[in-house]
Amino acid sequence: MYVDTHCHLTPSFYKDKVFEVAKRAYDENVKLIITIGTNLIDSVECIEISKKLNYVYAAIGIHPHDTKNINGFDDILKLMKLAKDNKKVVAIGEIGLDFFKNYSPQDVQERYFRMQINAARELNLPIIIHDREAHDEVYKILKEEKAYEVGGVFHCYSGDYDFAKKIFDLNFLVSFPGTITFKKNKEKAESLIKKIPLDKILTETDAPFLTPEPFRGKQNEPMHVKYVAKKIAEIKKLDEIEVCKKIIENVKSLFGFEGKLNID
Numbered sequence: 271m272y273v274d275t276h277c278h279l280t281p282s283f284y285k286d287k288v289f290e291v292a293k294r295a296y297d298e299n300v301k302l303i304i305t306i307g308t309n310l311i312d313s314v315e316c317i318e319i320s321k322k323l324n325y326v327y328a329a330i331g332i333h334p335h336d337t338k339n340i341n342g343f344d345d346i347l348k349l350m351k352l353a354k355d356n357k358k359v360v361a362i363g364e365i366g367l368d369f370f371k372n373y374s375p376q377d378v379q380e381r382y383f384r385m386q387i388n389a390a391r392e393l394n395l396p397i398i399i400h401d402r403e404a405h406d407e408v409y410k411i412l413k414e415e416k417a418y419e420v421g422g423v424f425h426c427y428s429g430d431y432d433f434a435k436k437i438f439d440l441n442f443l444v445s446f447p448g449t450i451t452f453k454k455n456k457e458k459a460e461s462l463i464k465k466i467p468l469d470k471i472l473t474e475t476d477a478p479f480l481t482p483e484p485f486r487g488k489q490n491e492p493m494h495v496k497y498v499a500k501k502i503a504e505i506k507k508l509d510e511i512e513v514c515k516k517i518i519e520n521v522k523s524l525f526g527f528e529g530k531l532n533i534d
């Protein structure tokens with residue numbers, strides 16, 4: 271049984287194929303999917319899909335790229351209302367900093383990152399972090415805004431082992447996508463995953479992006495999360511079923527508070 275804790279399963283990416291894609295994943299034993307919002311409109315789409323499929327949950331938030339379009343604190347209040355009104359919202363995300371693309375000014379990214387951390391704390395929801403080339407800044411803000419009170423996960427983890435240890439102390443986990451199957455990442459992924467304890471790891475696809483081997487070149491789908499789990503098992507020389515069980519436990523303890531997830 272697999273879990274995809276981070277994908278973008280919305281009509282913006284899959285047009286009228288959303289339910290087909292979801293079903294394909296379910297039929298391939300992906301028994302839990304979290305679809306991730308990147309702005310207010312997209313977050314509403316995620317919620318709508320989560321309401322229609324019992325194995326799909328939603329995270330809602332404003333991605334650093336989209337912070338330049340935020341309409342002040344009003345939009346944060348709207349986000350909070352959406353989270354309060356919808357039981358299947360299990361996290362605030364994806365939020366964070368992207369100093370690689372810099373599609374939004376850095377000070378704007380930081381301001382709304384802080385506001386959304388505080389929203390998550392008020393809602394008592396974990397946080398899904400997008401951190402690209404901004405490790406130190408993200409870490410500093412998480413600490414200052416007391417994000418450890420709710421915890422969360424760094425999705426598409428791109429830091430090293432030393433940084434991972436620091437974020438574990440802040441009550442955060444790391445999540446790996448299909449890029450760990452890429453040949454060019456072999457050494458880096460192997461040495462990192464070998465060292466990271468299994469109880470700190472989640473699996474994701476970030477679909478429709480980051481298609482794993484052997485499907486590179488095609489649009490990614492949540493069903494491909496199994497290649498991530500297989501790769502982790504292979505690197506750690508563990509039984510794949512054991513790895514999947516442990517990852518489900520991790521997912522339950524992070525997102526499954528108050529019986530939010532129906533997964534056994």
Ligand SMILES: [Zn+2]
Nearest residue numbers: 364400425426
């Ligand atoms: Zn991201």
Ligand SMILES: [Zn+2]
Nearest residue numbers: 276306364476
């Ligand atoms: Zn994403």
